[in-house]
Each structure stands twice: as structure tokens, then as C-alpha cells.
Amino acid sequence: MQNADREINKEKISVAEMAKQILEQGRADRLMGWKRGEFFYDNSPAVFENLSELDDFVYDLFCGSNLSKFLVKESRKDGKIAVLLKPCDRYSFNQLVKEHRIIKDNVLPVEIDCDGMLDIDKIRALGIKGIKKITVDGDQLQIDTVYGPKTCAREDVLLMKCLTCKDRVGGDRFELVKEIEAMSSVERYEFWRSELSKCIRCNACRNVCPACTCEKCVFDNDKSGIANKANTDSFEESLYHMIRAFHVAGRCTDCGECTRVCPQNIPLHLINRKIIKDLNEFYGEYQAGEDDFSKGPLTRFDLDDVEPDIVMERGGNK
């Protein structure tokens, strides 16, 4: 990681304490973090401007959202803003700095630790309802609900992105991609039809994506010919996700926000991971956001790059 002007938590104080010190010592005028929600699991991203506002500050197991993209707007306001970045969020931050979308001079990045965030939707999907409280008990979660106590394994309800955390030795993040690649063409088609036909075009994946920062999206631009607000045809369901994935190709840091926010639980990250896997195989390993200066794989080339025919020869049968 490049930037020298980063806050690193050397004394291992709590994140809340760090936030307090930053505002107290005037190292930044504002601080971007998370605000306690109505329940214990619905923390929202928030900007804190003074110490009294920090009473609602929270950093716990439900701070999965990536704050980097908010800085596109926030770094253009007056004064300096401190931002809390989990290890995985730093990639998006770097990428946005690289693309000149974040004004670096106005931001104080603060690196914080993370042990993996929980996914309330996964807990609900286990059939656990009326959740009141969760306590971590080693690898297990003790869940207090309106319908009595429940337990589940922490591993089973981690956010998708945490399962293959870039900063830990996680599982193979391309495992599912490989599984889909191994299907027949018809099976792949049917898999994506059943997933993408759930899409309600809420644009949450686009709006949360740190790589999607166009001032005017092609899908909002009436002159583009493909602008629409609903999927009026099955083609539009596919088109939207194809264009979106391809537009962030080579810039996607695999932060997993698209899948986290999808109200229909479409595994959108698989499309991005497929592209990342291809880029790695064809043009050498590349991690977008690893630094804030290198050229991405689609903005450079080699004289002896593979020919497009390679798609015909590679695995996946007809």
C-alpha cells in the first residue's frame, strides 16, 4: 500500500476511540463511519462532524458497507474528511484515487481492522426470525429471538466477501466461477436466466459499486437508446448486468458490495470474478486497487496477447 499519510492503528485502541481522537485533535473536520441503527444490525454509513454526534458511532459486526464511494462526493466538500477503511475497502479507495474520483488531499484514510462482517440476510435465510440480539461465542453465534434462543455457525453467516477475504488466506474465490464454467452452455444460460429474471432493476448494485462513478449512467441517458427503468424484456435483464460488469472490467476490486446489496440475492460478484479470472489468466495476475497508480489490464496491451479465438478453445463445452 502506497500512501504515507494514512492513519494506522498502532496502539490498538478501539475504533470508536480512534474516531474520537481524530475529531478531538482536529486531524480532520469530519469523519465518515457508521451510525447505530434502529436494531443492532442495521448500521448506516454516516458523517460525524463533532464529538457529540459520535455518541451514535458504532463499529461492530454489521459494518459491512464500503465507505469509499461516499468520498466521491464528500471529498469535494470543504475541509478534510477522515474515512474508516476496512482492509477490503482500501482497494476501492485506491482505485478511486487512481481514477481521480476522490480528491486525495481532502481525505485522511484511517485503516481499521476487521474480523469479518455478518450478513443478516443469511441469518434470516436460515429461518431465524424475530432477531433481537446476537452474541458471538467463539465460532458460534447465540441468537436471541422473539421465538426463543437460536444458534448458528459464524462461518455460515459471514458476508460473501468475507469468505474469501483478500487479507486472509481464504478459500478459492473462483470456485463457483469454475463450477459454472464447467457447465454446458445451455446450463449456464439457464442458470443466469433463473438468477437474472429476479432482477427488479433497483440499480442498487450500480449505485453502491465503487467502480460505477459515471456522472450520467448510460442506462439513465435517454439518448443512449438503452435507457430504461424496468426490465421490460428478458434481454434487458441480461443487458444491464453484462454492460455493468464489462464497464467495470479491470477496475473492479472484487469488493462484493453488489452481491451484498442485491435485494434479490443475485450472485452478481460471479460475473465480475469471471472477468477477473480471465484477466489474470490472459494478461497476468492483477488486483485492481492494489496501488493508486498502475495501469489496468484493459488500458494496456502486449504485442503477443492471446487471440480472441482462445475463447473457442477453452474449457466449457458447447
Next chain:
Amino acid sequence: MSAQILTVKMENIGNLFKAIAADQKLYLPLEQAGQVQFLPYDPADDSQKVRLDVLNTVRSAKDLFFPQSENMVAFKKQGKKIDIIENREKVEAFTVFGVRACDARSFDILDRVFLSEPVDVSYAERRARGTVVTLACNEPEETCFCETFGIDAAKPDGDITTWIADGLLWWQANTNKGVKLTDKLLSVDAGLFVDSTGEAKALEEQQEKIREIISQLPLHGLSLEYFHKEELKTIFNSPKWQELSEACIGCGTCTFVCPTCQCYDIRDYDTGNGVQRYRCWDSCMYSDFVMMAHGNPRTSQVERFRQRFMHKLVYYPANNEGIFSCVGCGRCLAKCPSSMNIVKVAKTIGGEANV
């Protein structure tokens, strides 16, 4: 109104579905790639998974009356002549089973918009041909707050109300449409139902249980009275909108999962061999919402964000005898990418006035 209460054993519920689906489309909460939606039931398809245990479908039941997109009319140009071709989808009679109390109430809110002059023909047609069978919520979630709007999850509205209790499905028709469906089912298969009128002790116990659970939910007692009492301008000018909207990413999730959001856009699609005019849901969170020739009246996210909640909590009640345009289904609480929702807004704007 019939006070007759019928029962059918839960293990025979498949027969009930088959009987309803015999001559009309039946929508049930079915699983699709891991998510539960109201989808057409196919008696011949064994792979369909009916999920009556899931409280809320991701998309609400409003989809069936006000679909996300529908064709209105098409135009075809031949030389200097333009043909206008009506190709609106024909609406057949249908039944939807498993609608929850909150969604059932949402139809009243939509009716006030679409059935008042000028009447929306598509919506009116679907309302006239659709029979709503509701299902009481045995296991309300922590995100539920339908009680705030006077909705009783233990006794939902709808043409027919059903309950699951004691291994039985209890069935009670509330409207003429409901009686008609019940009579038709009985005429097809007289042995389908058992008449349990007067023996509904298990049902009453279940209702008590539901009301008991609701009184323990975290949002129990939430009041929105502040929005009835306070002046529109004071709410509109509250400085708190700014901080609330900071988390909003401007997506349309809340509007599209909401059972009471009713805004739509009318668009033309050039198919290459004509023009298809269709309407589709729109979201006040989008930058091109109510776009006009001069531009957009709400240029920042804070204005758009405020519009949504002002509409639900202030403008709609002002025009509709104080009825809020929210039914407390909790979908936006569960689905917002930033976890910003109507409860947080109500509590922050209303401050101490709202518990």
C-alpha cells in the same frame, strides 16, 4: 358476509391449490432461485416449492395489480400513416393466496390513487378480476410494525382470510368475491372443506398468540402522530433531512419492494418495426424522476429522499383523511443497502414526539 368458517387439513392443502388453479391462474409464494415471490402455480410442476412459512415475499403483492412494466399501446408507421395498435394484455380472472395483512391493506392505499378519477383502467381491471386470499402471520418479524397503522396481523382483510393453526388451514370468506370462490370450490369438490363454524377454539388461540408476539416486537407502540399534528412546512424544512439522506445511495430498492409506492413512468421503445409504448415503475430516488423539458425539479439526493418520506407521511395523509401511505411490512427495513428506512426517518424527524 359469511361468518362460516371452513377448514382443510394442511396436508391436503395441495388439493385446495389444485382446485383453485383448475380454471384460473393462482399466484402463490413460490421459491425462485432462493427468493420467495408471488408466482403462477402450476399443478403439474412438482419442482415448485410453496413457502407459506416465509413472511414477506421480496416483491410485494402489488405486482399482481400494478405490474412493474406493462404494454399500453403500440404505433406503427406505414408511409405517412401511423397506425395505433392497442396491445394491452388481456386480464383474466386470477387468485392470489398467501397475501399478508400488510400487503392486503396496501391495496386500499393504491385504490385511493388508481381508482379515483381518472380511473386507471389496467389497475381497475386487475382489481375487479383478482381475488385476494390473505394469510395471518403466525411468526411476525422484528421489522414488522403494521400495528402502527391499525392493521391486525391476526385477522387480515382480503376477500378471504385464512389462518394456519392446529394442523389446519382455516378459511373464512369476507366479501362477495370471496363467497363466490368458496362456493365454486365447494361445487367442484364438496368434500374439500370441513365446516368448522363454532368450533374455532384453536383458531382463536392462534390469534391470541399472534397478538401476544406483536406486543413484544421491538417496534411495538411506534407512533407517527407527529406527522398528523405538525405543520407540513416545519417537517419539510427540518434540518435533519440532510444527515438522514447522507447514507442514501439513490437506488430504487425501497420504492420497488414497497407495497404502497405507486409512481410510474410512461416510455416509448423503438422496436425497429414500430414503437411500443409501455409504462413501468419509477422511483423518486432516481435522478431522472419527473424529468421535464426544463430539467428536474429535485436536483439533489436530499430533496429526492425527502420527497419519498414526505409523500408517505405527509402529502398522502393530507389528501386521504390522514391515512399514511405505509403499511409497516418492513421490507425497506430489511432491504435498504444503507439500512436507512422509514422508521429511522420517522423517529429522527419526529424526535421525542414519536416513540
Next chain:
Amino acid sequence: MSIENKEFKPLIVAFCCNWCSYAGADLAGTSRLAYPAEIKIIRVPCSCRVNPMFVLRAFQRGADGVIIAGCHPGDCHYTTGNYYARRRMTLLFSMLDFFGIEKERTRVDWVSAAEGVKFSTVMNDFSKKIHELGENRRLGDLRCKMPIEK
């Protein structure tokens, strides 16, 4: 709407670089080499001009196959355009394959202005492939395929 009964007449879109393949098509014509009429050529200033969305738009509007023809690597009129196009299209086609779109429906080939014969061979070959695959049913807007009716 009797699409089924009709004999399959594919629609193939060929994006041809102005400086090579488009001239190659000209040469094929003046040399009286035949290539199928179902191939519709769109002239672009460079293979690099082909935005991936052009390819998808072609499919949306009912194309059964899309081919991009550019200058041989190293011969780009703008020095490097086709190198970028090569990466971009490789990635796009691989992604379409991942979505279950038959991979034979897309192709990139390098045809110079002097290769009239190659142009005709490539186009005939591609068209044959599309005929074998039949109608594209997996990626296209139905509204564009169907005539507007009641």
C-alpha cells in the same frame, strides 16, 4: 407470428475497419468473390471503435452473429487500436460464453485491404457456422423480433 415455419435467414453484423477489412470487402467485390448477403457491414474507423455495447445492441436488434474485422496486429492505421480491441473483445466473448451465449456467434478476424479472398472465406465460414447454430434465441429483444400485433 409464424417465425417457426419460415426458413431460417440469419442476420449477421460485421463491423469492418475502414482501413483494411472494409477495403478487403471492396476487393472481394471487384474480384467477384461471393460472400453471403445476410452479412450487413458496418464501417468503423478502427476495430477499436467497436464499443462492446455495439455488439450487444446488434444482438438486441435481432442479430444471429456478430463479427469484427480489423487490421492484422501490428498494422493498425492508428498504430495500436487493434491491440486494445483484441483484449476487449477476448474478454467480452468470454463473458458472453459465461452467460451461456453460444461462443460461435461472435468472432474477431484480421483481414487486410489486400485480402479479398480471405474476407470472402471468413464471411462464408462464419455464415455457415451461424446457419448450423440456427436462430439466436438466447440473446435478443423479443419485441424487436415480433411484428407489432394486437
